[in-house]
Amino acid sequence: MKTDTKTVxxxxxxxxxxxxxxxxxxxxxxxxxxxxxxALGVSDQTxxxxxxxxxxxxxxxxxxLSGARELGEVDWLVxxxxxxxxxxxxxxAMARRADTSWVGLMSGGTEIGALCRGASGEHSDQLxxxxxxxxxxxxxxxxxxxxxxxxxxPQGLVSKSGALSDEQIVRLSPPPPDPVSAPVALGExxxxxxxxxxxxxxxxxxxxxxxxxxxxxxxxxxLAELRADGVLYYDVDYDPRLAGYGVMVALWLSVEPAAxxxxxxxxxxxxxxAFAGATTGPNNLFASVVSADVAALYTxxxxxxxxxxxxxxxxxxxxxxxxxxxxxxxPAGPAARPATxxxxPAARPAxRPSARPVVPGRRR
Numbered sequence: 001m002k003t004d005t006k007t008v009x010x011x012x013x014x015x016x017x018x019x020x021x022x023x024x025x026x027x028x029x030x031x032x033x034x035x036x037x038x039a040l041g042v043s044d045q046t047x048x049x050x051x052x053x054x055x056x057x058x059x060x061x062x063x064x065l066s067g068a069r070e071l072g073e074v075d076w077l078v079x080x081x082x083x084x085x086x087x088x089x090x091x092x093a094m095a096r097r098a099d100t101s102w103v104g105l106m107s108g109g110t111e112i113g114a115l116c117r118g119a120s121g122e123h124s125d126q127l128x129x130x131x132x133x134x135x136x137x138x139x140x141x142x143x144x145x146x147x148x149x150x151x152x153x154p155q156g157l158v159s160k161s162g163a164l165s166d167e168q169i170v171r172l173s174p175p176p177p178d179p180v181s182a183p184v185a186l187g188e189x190x191x192x193x194x195x196x197x198x199x200x201x202x203x204x205x206x207x208x209x210x211x212x213x214x215x216x217x218x219x220x221x222x223l224a225e226l227r228a229d230g231v232l233y234y235d236v237d238y239d240p241r242l243a244g245y246g247v248m249v250a251l252w253l254s255v256e257p258a259a260x261x262x263x264x265x266x267x268x269x270x271x272x273x274a275f276a277g278a279t280t281g282p283n284n285l286f287a288s289v290v291s292a293d294v295a296a297l298y299t300x301x302x303x304x305x306x307x308x309x310x311x312x313x314x315x316x317x318x319x320x321x322x323x324x325x326x327x328x329x330x331p332a333g334p335a336a337r338p339a340t341x342x343x344x345p346a347a348r349p350a351x352r353p354s355a356r357p358v359v360p361g362r363r364r
Contacts, residue, residue, distance in 0.1 A: 028172060029202065082139065088321075114324075178228060
């Protein structure tokens with residue numbers, strides 16, 4: 001069994017064992033360190049020490065998130081154009097909202113990119129835009145509905161890293177979810193549970209029990225139910241610079257309708273793509289792309305992207321400042337760094353007043 005003899009930290013970047021740990025946590029964010037250690041061939045203490053060090057430095061964080069479709073909700077990709085002096089205050093105001101995620105400054109600091117979640121309905125787009133900050137400094141707003149996800153959610157960029165062998169992936173992967181056919185209604189205790197998991201998906205059962213008012217046994221059962229139904233999944237938010245990615249870019253493609261499905265699937269398979277989805281609007285395919293540097297990005301855009309079928313136009317914008325990730329807004333610490341995804345769907349679930357809460361332990 002290997003022991004941990006190397007000193008690692010944010011200044012040195014992730015080594016091979018760190019990348020294996022990231023991949024393992026992406027597969028199962030609440031997996032016991034003992035199970036991860038057994039699959040990686042190291043000691044429990046090594047895994048715990050690596051995780052604690054990187055978690056404490058802000059290099060990584062495991063979050064528990066909800067799927068929009070499973071809750072009957074809709075994700076919107078929002079682009080807000082501002083005057084340069086107002087971009088940061090407006091972005092931070094958007095980030096403080098519970099129904100936003102992946103808020104960041106794009107291009108020259110005059111555009112904000114964000115993902116907003118709302119209830120599915122005829123006027124959901126209008127209600128979404130009414131939530132945006134009202135200021136003369138906002139000079140333009142565009143919102144496009146996410147129609148289909150080709151890659152993202154429980155599938156993280158680290159899943160493409162090859163850090164784990166096929167055998168290790170099988171050992172660490174939980175049973176695949178069996179999504180329910182009808183939207184799941186969350187109760188108030190469920191909402192508090194998701195809030196706690198959004199801050200730290202590895203929060204101990206005793207603390208989750210105190211937050212929800214349930215017993216630890218009920219919390220454990222409810223977590224299993226939400227995972228089995230596809231409502232809950234785990235994601236690893238980490239500093240991409242430590243994984244060798246120096247450039248994060250939002251990519252919008254206009255693709256011929258007949259080629260959209262095939263092009264989206266092909267794009268999603270690229271190792272540079274952290275998220276890909278079909279959207280409404282003139283640019284009907286969105287992707288979050290990472291690369292080592294600008295030269296590598298140019299090569300990628302002019303070769304693999306250029307070879308995709310049916311692409312009519314392409315627009316790209318670098319992410320220059322990360323404001324908020326998938327979890328709650330953190331004014332300092334991990335939120336002050338770049339993010340591994342530009343806009344994946346992970347906003348906190350909205351609790352509709354008319355929804356009938358689901359009783360933990362009762363299968364729908």
